[in-house]
Amino acid sequence: MTTLLSLENLNYGYIDGSKRRVILDDLSYDFKAGTFYTILGPSGSGKTTLLSLMGALEKTQGGTIRFDGKSLDDIGYSTYRRNHQAIVFQQFNLIPYLNAHQNVLNVMHITENDLPEDKSGTAMKLLERFGIVESKAKRPVSTLSGGEQQRVAIARALATNVKLILADEPTGNLDTATQKEIVRIFKSLADTHGVCVIIVTHSDEVAKTSDVQLRLKDGKLIEQSKGATYAG
Amino acid sequence: MYFLTRAVAYLKKQKSKTILLSVLFFLIANIVLAGLSIQKATETATVLTRQEIGADVVYTVNSSQLNTDYRNGLIDATVDKTTLPGIPLVSNANLLLNSEYVSSVDYVASYEATSETLTPYTVTVTATTSTSSSGGSKIILGTYEDNGDISFRTFSRPEPSDFSDELAVLAEGRFATQDEIDQGAPVVLIEQTLADLNGWIVGDTMTVYPTTDGYEQVAMTYEIIGIYTTQEVVDDRTLSSTPSSLLAQNRLYTPFNTLVTMGLSTEEIDQIILSKAVITLDDPIHVTDYMAAIEGLIPLTYGTIDANDDVYETLAGPIETLGDLSSVMVWIVVIAGALILSLITALTINQRKNEIGILLAIGESKAKIVTQFIVETVLIAVMAFTLSVFSGIQIGQTISTQTLDVFLTPEPTVETVVPQGKGSKVTVPTETIDAPEVDVKLDPLVLIQFFGAGLLVAMISVAIPALYVTRFNPKQILTNNG
Ligand SMILES: Nc1ncnc2c1ncn2[C@@H]1O[C@H](COP(=O)(O)OP(=O)(O)OP(=O)(O)O)[C@@H](O)[C@H]1O
Ligand SMILES: [Mg+2]
Numbered sequence: 001m002t003t004l005l006s007l008e009n010l011n012y013g014y015i016d017g018s019k020r021r022v023i024l025d026d027l028s029y030d031f032k033a034g035t036f037y038t039i040l041g042p043s044g045s046g047k048t049t050l051l052s053l054m055g056a057l058e059k060t061q062g063g064t065i066r067f068d069g070k071s072l073d074d075i076g077y078s079t080y081r082r083n084h085q086a087i088v089f090q091q092f093n094l095i096p097y098l099n100a101h102q103n104v105l106n107v108m109h110i111t112e113n114d115l116p117e118d119k120s121g122t123a124m125k126l127l128e129r130f131g132i133v134e135s136k137a138k139r140p141v142s143t144l145s146g147g148e149q150q151r152v153a154i155a156r157a158l159a160t161n162v163k164l165i166l167a168d169e170p171t172g173n174l175d176t177a178t179q180k181e182i183v184r185i186f187k188s189l190a191d192t193h194g195v196c197v198i199i200v201t202h203s204d205e206v207a208k209t210s211d212v213q214l215r216l217k218d219g220k221l222i223e224q225s226k227g228a229t230y231a232g
Numbered sequence: 233m234y235f236l237t238r239a240v241a242y243l244k245k246q247k248s249k250t251i252l253l254s255v256l257f258f259l260i261a262n263i264v265l266a267g268l269s270i271q272k273a274t275e276t277a278t279v280l281t282r283q284e285i286g287a288d289v290v291y292t293v294n295s296s297q298l299n300t301d302y303r304n305g306l307i308d309a310t311v312d313k314t315t316l317p318g319i320p321l322v323s324n325a326n327l328l329l330n331s332e333y334v335s336s337v338d339y340v341a342s343y344e345a346t347s348e349t350l351t352p353y354t355v356t357v358t359a360t361t362s363t364s365s366s367g368g369s370k371i372i373l374g375t376y377e378d379n380g381d382i383s384f385r386t387f388s389r390p391e392p393s394d395f396s397d398e399l400a401v402l403a404e405g406r407f408a409t410q411d412e413i414d415q416g417a418p419v420v421l422i423e424q425t426l427a428d429l430n431g432w433i434v435g436d437t438m439t440v441y442p443t444t445d446g447y448e449q450v451a452m453t454y455e456i457i458g459i460y461t462t463q464e465v466v467d468d469r470t471l472s473s474t475p476s477s478l479l480a481q482n483r484l485y486t487p488f489n490t491l492v493t494m495g496l497s498t499e500e501i502d503q504i505i506l507s508k509a510v511i512t513l514d515d516p517i518h519v520t521d522y523m524a525a526i527e528g529l530i531p532l533t534y535g536t537i538d539a540n541d542d543v544y545e546t547l548a549g550p551i552e553t554l555g556d557l558s559s560v561m562v563w564i565v566v567i568a569g570a571l572i573l574s575l576i577t578a579l580t581i582n583q584r585k586n587e588i589g590i591l592l593a594i595g596e597s598k599a600k601i602v603t604q605f606i607v608e609t610v611l612i613a614v615m616a617f618t619l620s621v622f623s624g625i626q627i628g629q630t631i632s633t634q635t636l637d638v639f640l641t642p643e644p645t646v647e648t649v650v651p652q653g654k655g656s657k658v659t660v661p662t663e664t665i666d667a668p669e670v671d672v673k674l675d676p677l678v679l680i681q682f683f684g685a686g687l688l689v690a691m692i693s694v695a696i697p698a699l700y701v702t703r704f705n706p707k708q709i710l711t712n713n714g
């Protein structure tokens with residue numbers, strides 16, 4: 001597997017009162033394509049912070065993040081966000097005045113990636129794949145259940161054909177059955193679409209299903225265990 | 233271009249905000265359009281007023297100054313009037329013609345004439361001392377003794393000023409041609425009464441002895457080309473003090489250049505004191521410019537140059553004030569509207585923080601996010617402005633018509649005093665100036681400008697607070713500890 005996202009000596013800290021609190025300390029790690037990663041770690045250890053850096057929602061304070069060998073600074077933060085990655089949040093973060101279909105279409109119009117001509121039809125098919133039928137897709141997103149909204153968010157993440165999907169506790173607000181289903185979707189993305197999926201979670205259940213379990217501890221990422229190696 | 237879809241979706245979803253903004257825009261647009269209509273109306277009204285008053289500039293003697301100085305002994309009764317500074321000598325009046333705005337001029341001078349053959353018109357009033365009473369300021373060219381039977385009044389354009397002013401109306405015949413005027417052809421317009429008394433008709437000739445200074449009394453034969461009726465009303469008191477030769481009925485209009493024909497030299501003509509020179513400009517609009525251009529050419533101690541400015545000021549002053557007020561109103565409303573819009577935008581942007589964070593996280597550019605906000609406002613503005621064009625013009629029309637009515641209704645009157653020989657005065661029917669009919673339709677160009685400027689102001693009012701999004705950090709917005 002080739003390295004898709006590489007973190008090199010990341011440093012990050014917050015000024016807390018008078019002194020600086022270190023969150024990420026010279027953190028380095030290479031994430032590979034077609035692999036499903038989970039990141040565990042105690043609350044406040046810096047998981048969300050790390051994910052924001054990988055999603056270019058924020059700039060690093062030291063070190064370099066490379067995507068496909070190119071640093072994010074070279075790619076451009078906004079370009080990187082619209083063409084190379086997608087984030088799924090615990091709060092879904094759908095645009096409230098757009099329906100599910102429009103939320104998906106919106107990112108398809110923003111990205112510069114090659115997409116099928118029929119964006120509307122493609123978006124609808126994608127939603128249907130995640131159980132959002134047309135009648136639901138045309139409803140205001142606020143009338144959808146949490147699980148349904150999260151599936152819309154995942155459809156949105158996949159709509160732009162990005163190679164990197166980041167998720168911050170995507171199942172935190174969902175019941176066990178829905179949680180399992182969502183995890184299964186992520187796993188199949190990595191397995192069959194060659195996508196690099198990185199999920200921050202508190203759940204050991206979820207962690208167990210991943211190819212690589214990581215733990216964020218003392219500002220560094222440590223591999224806990226490695227699942228089966230993949231051919232090809 | 234998906235930001236367009238987003239903008240429309242947002243407006244549909246946020247119905248109350250959309251309606252509120254529409255109403256705001258609609259109200260502002262109405263006030264602005266009403267203001268613009270009023271301004272337009274006042275502009276038109278001032279121009280019309282100027283036109284109504286006319287393009288005539290009259291150079292005449294300042295008789296009140298002359299009389300005051302005479303009473304105070306500053307000038308002597310025996311003084312040579314032609315040496316008085318500013319007196320309307322022909323040479324002075326000539327100085328006023330050197331302007332591109334002058335389209336024609338009428339030199340009005342008077343001289344008397346005697347005749348053994350004609351019968352002048354006389355009135356029988358109980359006037360016992362008619363000759364001695366007028367020994368005061370003899371300021372008009374002419375004889376100082378009551379030795380004329382009739383009087384001539386000169387003109388130097390086909391329609392003499394008295395006819396333009398409707399003091400005299402041509403009843404038969406014609407006016408002199410410009411050729412006759414230029415050549416000083418001895419042609420006359422005579423009053424109906426005099427014509428009847430003498431049995432004259434158009435085409436007849438008459439022979440008289442003019443008695444003007446510098447002219448040896450030689451008989452002059454004039455051809456009658458027209459007969460007019462006078463409109464002057466003279467009260468008995470004035471009548472009693474007016475020599476009969478100066479009565480309107482005994483007045484003959486003849487070209488100014490007949491003085492040349494009579495043999496007066498250029499120097500003598502330059503020294504003639506005009507009762508007035510009426511200078512007509514090409515356009516009333518140029519009166520102000522013309523007055524500025526001729527300022528200082530003549531020391532106006534004993535002369536006045538008047539363009540009915542007082543009447544214009546009386547009429548146009550309040551209208552102009554109204555126009556100024558309405559333009560202040562438009563500015564206040566526009567500024568207040570812009571501030572309100574900015575405030576609303578600033579507040580909504582804070583409310584829409586989450587949405588902005590999401591858009592940033594999925595890679596939308598900040599420029600397009602700002603554009604979306606602007607488009608939302610522009611859509612509302614276009615809708616509201618379009619509606620307001622109908623109502624605003626209506627309101628403007630109503631307000632303008634009513635206000636202008638109030639300002640213009642007590643129709644001002646101008647009392648015209650015609651200076652006569654021997655210092656007597658004849659009051660003629662007062663001239664009324666009609667309040668101009670004002671059509672306040674805004675022309676399409678103004679509407680386009682209103683639309684353009686309105687949209688521009690709206691866009692700027694939204695863009696400035698919206699630029700705040702460039703300071704937004706999606707991580708802080710979207711994560712729990714943001
Ligand atoms: N803007 C900020 N200013 C100051 N401190 C911050 C800021 N954002 C995060 N922190 C601190 O940094 C640490 C790491 O935060 P982060 O959100 O990355 O933790 P986390 O691992 O995601 O925790 P959780 O599991 O509870 O979500 C926390 O102690 C947090 O209080
Ligand atoms: Mg977190």
